[in-house]
Amino acid sequence: MASSTAAIEALQIGKDYGTFTALSDVSMKIMPGEFVTLLGPSGSGKTTFLMMLAGFEDITRGKLLIEGADCTKTDAEDRGFGMMFQGYALFPHMTVAENIAFPLKVQKRPKSEIKTRVADMIDLVGLTGHAHKRPTGLSGGQQQRVALARALAYEPPVLLLDEPFSALDKNLRGQMQDELRRIHAKMGTTFVFVTHDQDEALALSSRVAIFAKGRLQQMASPTDVYERPSNRFVAEFLGDINILPASFDGVNSRVGDFAITLPQAPSSQATHIGVRPENLVLYPAAETDGLECTISDRVYMGAQSRLQLTSALDDTPLMIDVKTSELTSHAEPGQKIRVGWAGKDSLIF
Amino acid sequence: MNKHFQQDQVLLLKEKLESGALSRRGFMQGLALLGGTSALGLSAGSLHAADKDMVFVNWGGDAIEAMAAAFGDGFSEKTGVKVLYDGSGPLEGSIKAQAESGSPTWDLVDCDPFSGQALGKQGFMRPIDWNIVDESKIRDGFKWEYAASSYFYSYVIAYDATKYDTPPASMADFFDAEKFPGKRAMYKWGAGMWEAALMADGVAPEDLYPLDLERAHAKIAGFKDNIGAFWGGGAESQSLLLNGDVSMALIWNTRASLLHKDTDGEIAMTWAQGIVAPGSTGVLMNNPVGEKAAMEYIAHSQDPESQVKLFELLGNGPANPAADALVPEESKFFNPTDPANFAQQTPLDMAWYEENYGSALDAYLGVISA
Amino acid sequence: MSRLFTLAPLMLFLGLAYLIPLAGIMLQSVTTPEFGMQNYSQALGDPLVWSVIRRTLRICLSVTAIAVVLAYALTLLWLNGSRGMRVFVELAIMIPFWLSVLSRTFGWLSLLSNRGLINTWLQSIGVISEPLTLIRNEFGVILGMVHFLIPFAVFPLASAMRDVDTRVVLAARGMGASRLRIFWQIFVPMTKSGIIGAALLVFVFSLGFYIVPTLLGGGRSVMVAELIYLRIFQIPNWGLAAALSALIMLSIGAFLVALIKRTEGTMK
Numbered sequence: 006m007a008s009s010t011a012a013i014e015a016l017q018i019g020k021d022y023g024t025f026t027a028l029s030d031v032s033m034k035i036m037p038g039e040f041v042t043l044l045g046p047s048g049s050g051k052t053t054f055l056m057m058l059a060g061f062e063d064i065t066r067g068k069l070l071i072e073g074a075d076c077t078k079t080d081a082e083d084r085g086f087g088m089m090f091q092g093y094a095l096f097p098h099m100t101v102a103e104n105i106a107f108p109l110k111v112q113k114r115p116k117s118e119i120k121t122r123v124a125d126m127i128d129l130v131g132l133t134g135h136a137h138k139r140p141t142g143l144s145g146g147q148q149q150r151v152a153l154a155r156a157l158a159y160e161p162p163v164l165l166l167d168e169p170f171s172a173l174d175k176n177l178r179g180q181m182q183d184e185l186r187r188i189h190a191k192m193g194t195t196f197v198f199v200t201h202d203q204d205e206a207l208a209l210s211s212r213v214a215i216f217a218k219g220r221l222q223q224m225a226s227p228t229d230v231y232e233r234p235s236n237r238f239v240a241e242f243l244g245d246i247n248i249l250p251a252s253f254d255g256v257n258s259r260v261g262d263f264a265i266t267l268p269q270a271p272s273s274q275a276t277h278i279g280v281r282p283e284n285l286v287l288y289p290a291a292e293t294d295g296l297e298c299t300i301s302d303r304v305y306m307g308a309q310s311r312l313q314l315t316s317a318l319d320d321t322p323l324m325i326d327v328k329t330s331e332l333t334s335h336a337e338p339g340q341k342i343r344v345g346w347a348g349k350d351s352l353i354f
Numbered sequence: 355m356n357k358h359f360q361q362d363q364v365l366l367l368k369e370k371l372e373s374g375a376l377s378r379r380g381f382m383q384g385l386a387l388l389g390g391t392s393a394l395g396l397s398a399g400s401l402h403a404a405d406k407d408m409v410f411v412n413w414g415g416d417a418i419e420a421m422a423a424a425f426g427d428g429f430s431e432k433t434g435v436k437v438l439y440d441g442s443g444p445l446e447g448s449i450k451a452q453a454e455s456g457s458p459t460w461d462l463v464d465c466d467p468f469s470g471q472a473l474g475k476q477g478f479m480r481p482i483d484w485n486i487v488d489e490s491k492i493r494d495g496f497k498w499e500y501a502a503s504s505y506f507y508s509y510v511i512a513y514d515a516t517k518y519d520t521p522p523a524s525m526a527d528f529f530d531a532e533k534f535p536g537k538r539a540m541y542k543w544g545a546g547m548w549e550a551a552l553m554a555d556g557v558a559p560e561d562l563y564p565l566d567l568e569r570a571h572a573k574i575a576g577f578k579d580n581i582g583a584f585w586g587g588g589a590e591s592q593s594l595l596l597n598g599d600v601s602m603a604l605i606w607n608t609r610a611s612l613l614h615k616d617t618d619g620e621i622a623m624t625w626a627q628g629i630v631a632p633g634s635t636g637v638l639m640n641n642p643v644g645e646k647a648a649m650e651y652i653a654h655s656q657d658p659e660s661q662v663k664l665f666e667l668l669g670n671g672p673a674n675p676a677a678d679a680l681v682p683e684e685s686k687f688f689n690p691t692d693p694a695n696f697a698q699q700t701p702l703d704m705a706w707y708e709e710n711y712g713s714a715l716d717a718y719l720g721v722i723s724a
Numbered sequence: 725m726s727r728l729f730t731l732a733p734l735m736l737f738l739g740l741a742y743l744i745p746l747a748g749i750m751l752q753s754v755t756t757p758e759f760g761m762q763n764y765s766q767a768l769g770d771p772l773v774w775s776v777i778r779r780t781l782r783i784c785l786s787v788t789a790i791a792v793v794l795a796y797a798l799t800l801l802w803l804n805g806s807r808g809m810r811v812f813v814e815l816a817i818m819i820p821f822w823l824s825v826l827s828r829t830f831g832w833l834s835l836l837s838n839r840g841l842i843n844t845w846l847q848s849i850g851v852i853s854e855p856l857t858l859i860r861n862e863f864g865v866i867l868g869m870v871h872f873l874i875p876f877a878v879f880p881l882a883s884a885m886r887d888v889d890t891r892v893v894l895a896a897r898g899m900g901a902s903r904l905r906i907f908w909q910i911f912v913p914m915t916k917s918g919i920i921g922a923a924l925l926v927f928v929f930s931l932g933f934y935i936v937p938t939l940l941g942g943g944r945s946v947m948v949a950e951l952i953y954l955r956i957f958q959i960p961n962w963g964l965a966a967a968l969s970a971l972i973m974l975s976i977g978a979f980l981v982a983l984i985k986r987t988e989g990t991m992k
Contacts, residue, residue, distance in 0.1 A: 059894075059898055060898075061894055061897075061898075081894070081897045081898050082897050082898070082899075082900045082901065082902070083900070084898075085900065086898060087898070087899075088894070088895060088898040088899075090891040090894070090895055091891070092889065092891060094889060094891040094892045094894070094895040095892070096892060096896075096910060096913075096914075097892075097914060098913040098914060098916070107896070107899065107901075107909075108899035108900065108901075111899055111900050111901045111902075111905065112900065155895075155899075159899070165898075445957040445958070446957065446958070446959075446960050447956045447957040447958075447960040447962070448957065450960055450962075542943040543958065582857070582860055582942065583860040583942035583943055583944075584942060584943025584944060585943060586938060586943055590939070593833075593837075597833075597837040597838055597839045597840065598837070598838040598839040598855070599837050599838045599839075599860065711959065712959035712961070715954075715958065715959060716770070716772050716959075717772075719772060719946055719954075720771065720772045720775060722943065722944055723775065723776070723779065723944050723945065723946045724775065
């Protein structure tokens with residue numbers, strides 16, 4: 006397979022339930038070996054899209070190509086994808102080894118191959134010694150590993166993961182994320198991973214696809230979606246952001262008296278400037294430039310502290326993250342300060 | 355055996371009055387079976403008699419009214435003692451449960467003579483007081499220490515007359531599937547069937563007792579493939595013939611005469627080699643109204659005209675021989691004790707049944723259900 | 725504690741209405757007519773009892789197998805069918821459920837007797853010339869009992885099937901397993917508890933059947949319940965009847981305990 010052929014290509018895919026449109030016009034290419042995360046709030050259409058990729062939901066509109074071939078109407082069982090479900094979906098009446106062997110038996114692989122493959126997979130996910138236990142005898146994390154081993158045992162070209170870690174506690178989730186990244190790197194399988202957890206999405210994936218209101222909002226690398234969100238929704242959904250009304254004139258823009266020179270002229274529809282809290286800069290006391298604000302609260306977060314501010318301009322609340330060591334004792338609620346930011350850190354909406 | 359017959363009478367009136375729709379008939383059939391399960395006299399039918407009221411336990415439903423019309427109303431008029439008919443069904447087990455309690459609520463029961471005898475010998479029944487009950491109003495050979503016969507019924511051959519040019523004339527014919535092709539039905543609880551099998555096998559009626567059970571069972575076992583059903587209740591026996599499930603059956607005369615009348619003889623009956631048996635009345639030991647009143651009731655029920663009335667309502671023969679002559683001419687053919695009919699039949703030997711019925715029935719059930 | 729308190733009246737009721745009479749039966753089986761095990765030795769030495777028990781087991785096991793298989797198919801239709809199918813199945817289950825066993829039995833009689841609907845119809849279209857004997861034999865008994873017991877099997881099966889995580893089935897589909905393989909290797913094993921529950925319910929219930937074998941069996945299919953009836957009312961021998969009841973109760977009890985132990989064993 007030429008590497009230029011997408012593992013999966015969606016062409017303006019849509020999904021209707023009666024008169025309700027769950028998904029419209031989603032187009033994307035997923036290249037072999039990628040780790041793509043579908044991220045969005047619940048009801049955004051990300052899970053619907055995954056189920057359509059898997060073949061468990063019919064595609065109402067558009068086309069789905071798998072390795073270049075039209076698979077819009079292909080049954081789930083014929084797509085050959087691996088799938089990991091929320092809640093593991095293990096076969097409760099089978100042992101760990103039997104669970105992993107099941108897809109291999111479906112494919113009628115030789116017995117000896119099944120045996121070695123199962124043993125390899127059990128080792129890969131770190132469950133050596135648990136082969137003959139039933140799922141109910143395992144912890145949540147261990148069950149998750151079995152599900153992963155089962156989904157990868159038959160070497161599917163694509164593994165679809167539907168919020169697989171949502172039931173795990175935070176520590177375990179971190180461990181599983183590391184594990185997943187390691188296994189992805191080792192196996193080279195294409196991963197399509199659904200989550201509503203943005204940290205998870207940013208940490209794991211090579212590209213993130215952000216869904217909202219049944220549409221694909223942006224698909225780009227984690228850095229790009231965070232630093233260059235294509236719209237205000239994406240910007241607000243990923244991390245915190247301050248959004249201020251602004252006026253624009255070519256590359257020159259103003260927020261109140263504060264003038265910012267932008268790297269390039271925005272479109273004529275631009276009305277606001279967004280700045281991430283970590284990109285706001287606390288100006289020295291003598292400075293007259295910048296935006297005048299009043300500190301309303303100060304939150305200690307270890308190395309960093311966050312100041313909650315109120316803009317003198319129009320009472321808009323703002324957030325700024327600064328190194329705790331750089332804060333003077335004067336940075337107390339009620340005190341007036343000035344803040345500003347660089348033109349390159351301005352996000353235009 | 356007999357208790358099923360008695361129970362069956364309950365249904366006769368009701369069915370007569372109705373058009374004979376099959377489902378309805380079926381339903382009644384079911385009631386008959388269920389009646390048998392109303393356990394130990396604890397059913398809703400139990401009545402709480404006032405001081406002077408007398409409780410006669412029969413098989414429920416319309417037999418209550420038939421017996422009241424034939425006997426109870428007249429008795430109340432004469433003595434002032436009201437008779438309540440309780441339809442709980444005096445199965446032998448139920449009578450025993452009543453009697454064992456020491457203070458029964460029942461006075462009189464419509465029971466098998468041999469049951470009455472067996473229970474009486476265990477001290478559960480009062481001996482019949484022949485100073486009050488009139489021996490001369492009872493057919494010879496049909497009175498016992500603890501039971502006075504109160505009516506007669508028979509096991510007779512009923513057959514689909516449209517299927518046979520010559521009617522069956524003996525038990526040998528009943529057991530001959532070549533001469534008389536078609537399925538048969540027999541009685542599930544054995545009584546009368548051993549006699550029929552033995553007569554078919556060549557035993558003379560007068561030599562039947564003591565019954566040679568092995569021979570009877572061998573005969574029945576050899577004939578089993580031709581038996582479509584063993585009926586447990588009268589309505590069932592009737593519907594077997596009506597539905598065409600069998601073309602010949604050994605059934606009670608009450609049912610047979612009903613079929614005969616209802617189908618204008620398409621389903622006919624014969625008294626030939628019938629087996630005739632009495633139903634009887636017994637009195638519970640320590641009965642609430644006392645011995646005298648109970649015996650007087652039995653004496654009252656010996657009145658020939660009352661007995662003819664019961665025959666007209668339920669179809670069973672009078673216990674008092676004087677009553678046979680009072681039966682209207684056109685009904686005489688259906689009276690089991692009419693001299694012409696009685697002569698063709700053999701009476702069940704109650705003494706034999708008293709001794710052997712339990713073990714005989716066990717063996718019989720083993721044979722028919724094998 | 726308060727829970728125990730609210731349960732107390734129920735326990736008392738159960739004790740009075742159930743356990744005491746039960747104890748009475750057990751007691752009677754060893755005291756009537758005199759103290760000793762003679763009723764048990766008589767019951768176990770009676771060839772009629774053995775033939776009735778053999779027949780009862782044969783009929784009840786057949787009924788259980790057939791009823792559970794049919795109920796399984798029916799439950800699948802009920803839970804997965806189209807809206808119309810669901811309503812239809814629901815009615816098919818519920819309507820006979822409201823009818824007494826007696827009316828249903830007579831329904832079968834009028835349907836299956838020699839001049840019943842089925843035979844009349846088959847004869848009129850010329851499929852058969854002589855009526856088929858559909859009732860008054862063991863076939864009739866099994867038919868009537870299966871019909872009565874199917875709804876009782878449907879409910880435990882339905883609850884087991886509802887408990888099956890659909891994602892597990894989807895997972896198997898995603899691995900390319902055929903519907904047949906998913907059904908036999910995934911779905912059926914996952915509803916095993918429902919199957920066992922349904923089979924137990926049907927089997928234990930079927931052991932006590934009285935009316936259906938009596939009416940549809942043509943008098944020949946004497947089962948245990950009828951034998952006990954016979955020993956209580958027809959030829960009263962209460963000690964023997966009590967011993968028979970106790971034997972059945974004990975064997976069912978032993979059977980249940982053994983089964984529970986076994987299922988617990990396989991779960992581990």
